[in-house]
Amino acid sequence: MTPATGTTRRTVLAGAAALGAAVTLPLALGPVNAYAASGEAGALRERWHTLLTGGPALDLSDERIAAAVARTGRAADTAVKGLDPARTDGLFPDLTSTTLSNHVTTSFKRLAVVATAWAVPGTPQHADPALRDLLLAGIDWMLTNRYGPGHTRFDNDWDWEIGSALALNDSAVLLYDVLGAERLERVTAAVRHYTPDPNLWRADRQIATGANRVWVSTVVAVNAVLRDDGDGLARVRDALSDVEGSGANSVLAFNDSTDGTAGTGEGFYADGSFLQHYKHPYNGGYGKELLNSLSRLLNLLAGTAWTVTDPDLDNVRTWVHEGFEPLLARGDVMASVCGREIARPSKQGHASAQTVIEAVLRLIPGFPGEAADGFTALVKQWMAEDTYRDFLAVTDPASLVAALDAIGSPVPARGPLTVHKQHPRMDKAAHHRPSFALGISAYSSRIYNYESIQNENLHGWHLSDGMVLLYTDDLGHYSEDYWPTVDPARLPGTTVVAGRPADSAGQRTTSTADWAGGTALPGTTLGAYGMELRAYGSTLRGLKSWFCLDDVIACVGSGISGGAGTVETVVENRKLGDPSAALLVDGVPVSGEPGWSARLDGARWLHVEGTGGYVFPEPATLHGLREERTATWREINLKYGTDAPVTRPYLTLWQDHGTSPEDAGYFWLQAPAASAARTRQWSAAPPVELLARSGAVHAVRRAADGLVAANFWGAGAAQELSCDGPASVLVRPEGRTLTVAVSDPTQLRSSVVLGLDSPGLKVVAADPGISVTPSGRGLRITADTAGLHGATLGLTLKRS
Structure with a gap:
């Protein structure tokens, strides 16, 4: 497998000098070896196989691992029910529609579940020859009757280019040694028919963004491994950074980056927000799937000639700590950022948090030092505090191995989260x-x-x-x-x-x-x-x-x-x-x-x-x-x-x-x-007194310390605090110190001007963009809010 040569996003966006700052990410769950440019595809197939199964060295004497292996077998028992390649209407009796594309994806997913059990040592299905033949016949049925160049897609593009392709790729890796050359060619050709390019998707070849870009990149990457195609892996690496689009749709860069490369606005922002489908908050839906898929891709490519070396990869730390940590409440992802997934029965019961934990576990080996310790502390806390759903009792064998490693780490759990975000x-x-x-x-x-x-x-x-x-x-x-x-x-x-x-x-x-x-x-x-x-x-x-x-x-x-x-x-x-x-x-x-x-x-x-x-x-x-x-x-x-x-x-x-x-x-x-x-x-x-409730301002005062919190809808005043227009303000006294926080929630104002009628105050510290001048008995505080997109500015004052 030979890597492609040519321009990378670094040379396009950052220049060759940035290479010295590149972060190499050895993320594989097992020991990581660096592969030469001519390294064998088999090593990468084995790496993906390990992500799916936990690898050949699972310690079945560990009761928790044995239980995970048993779950894998039970899942296969359920998935295989009704599987009949002799049928003419559908591979499964309940998945016969030729108008609902999710029937195609679900058929492939069931095959992948069964193939996983066949490949995991210790399951009742492991290496069973009759099951092997049934799986191969099932793949043949799907390629002949539903999926590939000879078939017309219907309904949802996602099923054809992502859902079905991901599951078929996984089955091909799991069954690689028994597929045969002709069947392998049919599988890889079928996937390439729908998903040939990691930058594009949908029948009309739109630019892929956010989670969709990572999904299609994953499809192309595993397909490239199956075909021993180094050029394909190079395109995947560069697609994550959107080299072809000069970084406009990079999934690694923040959408509010100041380098002018922001594209559609889909993906993560520096404050931890995640948007998909243009303006929908989606950390707990598409965001968690992006993190999940990216963590797998980084594992696959780590230590190879296709390692992701984009400096924006370090943003992943912000995703985790700003975009997921404050949105998890003891194992439950806040529904306000889960989009339409809250209406899926399969996504309740803390299932979304499981995906986030599994993804962060995969990231730990690739972020050494303080970052890895932070991830470890976080997943240990997440796993311990969710007493509703025991992560160790529901996750897959590979993630369980990583979880047990984290639990055994000397890094202490983070502790309960106390924050307003x-x-x-x-x-x-x-x-x-x-x-x-x-x-x-x-x-x-x-x-x-x-x-x-x-x-x-x-x-x-x-x-x-x-x-x-x-x-x-x-x-x-x-x-x-x-x-x-x-x-x-x-x-x-x-x-x-x-x-x-x-x-x-x-x-x-x-x-x-x-x-x-x-x-x-x-x-x-x-x-x-x-x-x-x-x-x-x-x-x-x-x-x-x-x-x-x-x-x-x-x-x-x-x-x-x-x-x-x-x-x-x-x-x-x-x-x-x-x-x-x-x-x-x-x-x-x-x-x-x-x-x-x-x-x-x-x-x-x-x-x-x-x-x-x-x-x-x-x-x-x-x-x-x-x-x-x-x-x-x-x-x-x-x-x-x-x-x-x-x-x-x-x-x-x-x-x-x-x-x-x-x-x-x-x-x-x-x-x-x-x-x-x-x-x-x-x-x-x-404990709280209402100061104002009008069309101009809402304001309250806390009795214990005199703290004032106010939302100004327009110009107005609430006792000692006034404002020239829309703003949100907090004023907190602590002894002789007064802390002021202010923002523009409309995200339209160039500045906010506050009046604080309180004598004897001097500036101790102020964020850039805040200026203070005397005004009457108090102060006039001007906050430059232009371009801050609602972020808070702070000021510390002290009484003389």
Whole structure:
């Protein structure tokens, strides 16, 4: 196998001098050998084989490895059922469609599952000659009847160029020694027919971006290994950096890089955001698949003449720590960044987090020193804290070997995550405290509301209308059939017009409002977040804020107007682990029976057992409902859903603003994981005071230290703080020190000007772009926000 010569992305984009800074990544799970330019393809096939099987040296005396091998065998037992190459309508009786392309992919995936068990030592199927012949006949059937140059593609390009090709490649590697030359040629020719170029995909040969580029590159790479094609591997290496496009669609570079090479905007951003399908937040969907596939590719190419040496490869560390770490809550990937995958039954139960963990495990050997230690600490924490789904009991043999190596490392686990993290590039925020995590989902003129394509995620109407997802010790809350059974018209945190729109209504829509985002104090769990809501298909408008102040979230709404129907703000909608979980209203228990509903007038505080407390400093009228909700996955996903009814218990609490309200609002304090006693205490002495709730500004003050958090919708003032226009601001006093954080959530302003009416302050430190001048009794603070895309600027002041 001889590598191609010629220009690489480094010579195009960085110059030959950059070669000295290149990072070589020996990522293979087993011992890594460097291969000469004329190295044998067999070594790379063996490397891919090891990624699929764990290699020939699996220690079956280890009970955990033996269990993983047994799982591999059981999966094959399930996959092989119905496999019959004598059939004429389909290789499997339930996969006979010639209009649904996922039937083709699923057929190939089942063959790959069975081939894996055939190749893994210790399974009942290992090296079974009858099974070998059945697999070969199955591949022949698919090539003759469904897949290859003689067949017309139908339905979804992804199945032909990526899904089917990946699975067929894997089967070919696993069965390579028994395929025979003629069959191997048919396999590789069929894959090349659909996926010949790592830069392009779809029938009309569009430029591949984001996860799709890594997928097609993986298809081309394994096909090249099967054909002993060094030129093909060189093209794959360069496609990851988009050499042909001068880096415009590099999957390794941040999309907001300043070198002018940004392409379609799909992929990772420096703040950890990931977008796919142009404007959809997708870290937990396409983002995790990009990381997963790239980690495999890097393993395949490491230490060879085709090693990826792009300096932007170091960005992967940021992907992991900024784009995944804050979006995982004890084994659950926050649903706000999973796109339409939340509507797939196969993706619940922390399955997406498993993919992320497996990918990071593969990365560890290739990032030496501090980076590898950081990855190791992270995966050890992820595996240990997910007590809902034991990673070691569900992963594949190869990943299990890597996981056991990480567990045996002297590097300690990271420890519980405590951070407030905002992703301005995708209008999302995550708030992690030791006893809970919270995810806030907004959208704007820059970001789509939700995705519903391929007949999936049909009821995602309000996923970005201020949805607030609370993650507590009930680790399975968003698993076990949450998404088909939850009332999609009453997602927690949202302000909506009551009723159910048509399936997929409004999907792939941006808002006409620019204001979505907030500001955060680094190194703390203090953040201000908000959005201007302009509802799709309705005249409903409103201003919504969430001031995340450690263990208390102050929820503020104003200007709620319009909507040709009843308008509601949902305080909570909880799938109950205990159907009779106690609900206290001002300390009085209410019925725990299904079917209970009530109007709760003048409520001052509520407490939901196992969830936390809600304090209403302004007594509010609420509505409560307990119900057993029954649905099927097919109702939200025609493609992958099932028809079996599932029933789950829910408790819903909401405020009714009436029909077509004018300037309605709300204010409550959410205290996740708080006890009933603590909630009662905070009701008597609220820890947060409302300073302003108007069309100009939302602002609150924390009683304990005087911290002020404010979202300015326009020019306005809140006691000692004023602003010349849209902005999000935090002012935190600590003794004689005052810390100020400011951002432009509209991402349109060139500068933000704050007035701070507080005497005797001097500048100690300021981020670049902040200037301070005296003004009256206080200071005039000017923050240059041009080009920051919503990022926070900070300033430290001290009293003289």
